[in-house]
Amino acid sequence: MEILVCVKRVPDTSENEISVAGDGKDIQRDDLVYSVNEWDNYAVEEAIQIVDRAGGNVTVVTVGGDDSEEILRREMAMGANNGILLKDDAFEGSDGKGIATILKAVAQKSKYDLILTGAQADAGAAQVGGMLAAMMDLPYASLVNKIEIIDDKKLKIGREIEGGNQEMNEINLPCVLSIQTGINEPRYVGIRGIRKVASVEIPTYGAGDLGLAASAVGVAGAKVKKIDYFVPVLGDGAEMLEGSNEEIIAKLIELLKAKGGLK
Amino acid sequence: MAQIFAYITYKGSVADDSALELLAAAKKIDAAAKINAVVAGSGADLNAVCTAMAASYNEVWKIDNAAMAYPNAEVIRKALVNILPAGSIVLMPHDTFGMDLGPGLSIKMNAGFASDVVGIEGVDANALKLVRQEFGGQVSTHVTCDISGGAVITLRPGSFQADESKSAGGQVVDKSANAGDLTVGRKFLEVVAAEVGDVDITKAEVLVSIGRGIEDVENIGVAQELAEAMGAVVSCSRPIVDAKWMEKSRQVGTSGQTVKPKVYMAMGISGSFQHLGGIKGNPFIVAVNKNPKAPIFQVADVGVVANILEFMPELTEKIKEM
Ligand SMILES: Cc1cc2nc3c(=O)[nH]c(=O)nc-3n(C[C@H](O)[C@H](O)[C@H](O)COP(=O)(O)OP(=O)(O)OC[C@H]3O[C@@H](n4cnc5c(N)ncnc54)[C@H](O)[C@@H]3O)c2cc1C
Numbered sequence: 079m080e081i082l083v084c085v086k087r088v089p090d091t092s093e094n095e096i097s098v099a100g101d102g103k104d105i106q107r108d109d110l111v112y113s114v115n116e117w118d119n120y121a122v123e124e125a126i127q128i129v130d131r132a133g134g135n136v137t138v139v140t141v142g143g144d145d146s147e148e149i150l151r152r153e154m155a156m157g158a159n160n161g162i163l164l165k166d167d168a169f170e171g172s173d174g175k176g177i178a179t180i181l182k183a184v185a186q187k188s189k190y191d192l193i194l195t196g197a198q199a200d201a202g203a204a205q206v207g208g209m210l211a212a213m214m215d216l217p218y219a220s221l222v223n224k225i226e227i228i229d230d231k232k233l234k235i236g237r238e239i240e241g242g243n244q245e246m247n248e249i250n251l252p253c254v255l256s257i258q259t260g261i262n263e264p265r266y267v268g269i270r271g272i273r274k275v276a277s278v279e280i281p282t283y284g285a286g287d288l289g290l291a292a293s294a295v296g297v298a299g300a301k302v303k304k305i306d307y308f309v310p311v312l313g314d315g316a317e318m319l320e321g322s323n324e325e326i327i328a329k330l331i332e333l334l335k336a337k338g339g340l341k
Numbered sequence: 342m343a344q345i346f347a348y349i350t351y352k353g354s355v356a357d358d359s360a361l362e363l364l365a366a367a368k369k370i371d372a373a374a375k376i377n378a379v380v381a382g383s384g385a386d387l388n389a390v391c392t393a394m395a396a397s398y399n400e401v402w403k404i405d406n407a408a409m410a411y412p413n414a415e416v417i418r419k420a421l422v423n424i425l426p427a428g429s430i431v432l433m434p435h436d437t438f439g440m441d442l443g444p445g446l447s448i449k450m451n452a453g454f455a456s457d458v459v460g461i462e463g464v465d466a467n468a469l470k471l472v473r474q475e476f477g478g479q480v481s482t483h484v485t486c487d488i489s490g491g492a493v494i495t496l497r498p499g500s501f502q503a504d505e506s507k508s509a510g511g512q513v514v515d516k517s518a519n520a521g522d523l524t525v526g527r528k529f530l531e532v533v534a535a536e537v538g539d540v541d542i543t544k545a546e547v548l549v550s551i552g553r554g555i556e557d558v559e560n561i562g563v564a565q566e567l568a569e570a571m572g573a574v575v576s577c578s579r580p581i582v583d584a585k586w587m588e589k590s591r592q593v594g595t596s597g598q599t600v601k602p603k604v605y606m607a608m609g610i611s612g613s614f615q616h617l618g619g620i621k622g623n624p625f626i627v628a629v630n631k632n633p634k635a636p637i638f639q640v641a642d643v644g645v646v647a648n649i650l651e652f653m654p655e656l657t658e659k660i661k662e663m
């Protein structure tokens with residue numbers, strides 16, 4: 079099975095405090111730790127496991143800048159066979175549809191039996207997979223947490239729905255699936271694995287190579303545009319306990335007693 | 342202004358809670374508009390939902406088809422593309438169904454798409470101004486969505502105050518005949534129910550809930566000791582289950598359990614909306630997190646900025662001394 083997995087380089091939210099930059103136009107990008115989008119890492123692991131069972135190749139692709147090459151190499155160190163970087167100034171400011179348009183162009187350069195995306199990335203949009211499928215007229219399922227191969231025409235898949243229940247479907251190949259975390263246990267990638275793929279060539283394509291009009295992507299093609307970032311105010315906010323640890327704990331125990339938190 | 346349609350999801354014969362939240366959101370887009378609803382499905386339940394929705398929506402467009410007895414988003418998308426007028430604005434909840442339907446629908450309608458919207462700030466010359474969040478809720482953004490060719494918008498459940506006015510006096514319009522060809526490449530088979538675990542966290546009055554801040558499976562004992570001292574039960578956020586450190590039945594959130602404790606101790610949990618969606622009944626929430634900007638502090642009652650791996654043992658010690 080030839081599998082294409084779409085991956086994105088994102089600031090790692092468990093490692094970083096994300097704050098708004100001075101002018102509100104962006105987040106503070108200095109000193110951010112980046113990694114591959116968590117969902118995409120599960121998608122790559124799943125693709126590798128499918129190829130281990132059924133044969134074929136895993137190709138990882140990203141739309142990004144030069145920095146994004148590092149996540150392609152990381153996923154290749156995991157076991158993906160090929161990487162493709164899609165890079166062009168014209169891609170900047172793309173909305174979800176723009177990203178899907180770029181990915182469609184590369185997906186059509188070869189024949190893939192299966193295209194995987196993550197369920198969502200850093201902006202929590204959860205849009206690119208479903209858009210890509212609709213543009214390519216392929217069947218789609220989101221939040222997939224189980225994949226079984228029935229034959230070379232069909233998969234049996236599980237979708238995670240509310241309450242941890244699972245919706246089983248049969249889906250025709252080729253298709254696009256967005257992958258939910260927990261579907262597998264992504265393998266560990268060590269420094270040595272990364273070194274091994276350090277010199278593998280990664281082809282880079284721009285709008286011209288993909289036959290994309292600049293007006294279809296980037297800011298020019300975007301119906302959705304970001305205006306600014308700001309700090310959300312959700313509720314009244316917590317009463318922050320301050321002082322020495324002893325004072326904090328004494329106060330907390332008092333509150334817990336009052337609220338029925340201690341038996 | 343374009344026609345606005347709310348896509349109503351339902352279970353049994355009862356509309357989802359989102360049904361009247363979508364109405365409230367639609368009125369924020371256009372206060373003067375007559376808002377319509379679309380309900381797709383099959384049989385008696387569908388009819389009951391349509392009738393109920395007519396109290397709140399101007400026209401309720403019913404699509405009755407045996408192929409929709411289970412809401413297969415691929416099938417429903419095809420019907421909507423055939424039935425909805427070009428340029429419509431379609432609202433739906435940002436849940437596991439809306440995530441399945443919305444993005445592809447926007448492509449087929451050639452419309453704008455914005456997802457997981459938490460606020461609507463009005464329209465200025467075809468630019469609909471919306472509020473979203475990024476990075477797990479750590480920052481918010483304003484975005485504009487060009488609605489000149491219509492739009493599909495998914496709304497975060499619970500973000501809009503349901504419009505209970507029931508003052509539309511609307512009618513049900515049967516559009517089933519217009520659904521068109523519904524052949525798709527995905528077939529629904531069955532729903533497999535979540536496994537029942539050893540402990541029922543939904544019954545617990547006090548929960549010590551751990552998130553990715555626990556850092557290592559070896560550290561879970563620290564939370565267990567605190568829970569024991571408090572007479573509480575240990576629950577967790579999703580990454581702990583994904584890592585197979587705890588059973589799925591311990592997971593709090595939209596894709597896990599809905600809990601209603603008196604006291605909820607969020608230890609090293611950032612406070613994503615999917616996690617908070619599983620906490621009901623307005624418990625007293627204590628949050629301990631090393632990041633002072635963690636969104637959990639906005640919804641907690643009391644907060645402590647600390648390393649949970651140091652804080653929890655100290656708290657356990659002090660409770661035991663009592
Ligand atoms: C469709 C869908 C359904 C989902 N359903 C659920 C669900 O049901 N339940 C759920 O929980 N999530 C769910 N999620 C995932 C959700 O979006 C978040 O990814 C998840 O809730 C984050 O869990 P967390 O807060 O433990 O981890 P993170 O967001 O990584 O937060 C970890 C926090 O711990 C803090 N921290 C780190 N180390 C320490 C330390 N030593 N001491 C103190 N603090 C520390 C960090 O500052 C951070 O705030 C779902 C996602 C999707 C797409």
Ligand SMILES: Nc1ncnc2c1ncn2[C@@H]1O[C@H](COP(=O)(O)O)[C@@H](O)[C@H]1O
Nearest residue numbers: 084140141195196198199203204205206
């Ligand atoms: N810039 C990108 N390059 C490659 N894939 C992407 C990119 N942005 C999003 N994706 C894919 O689309 C999925 C969903 O992202 P989103 O729709 O942005 O939430 C991600 O998990 C990736 O698989």
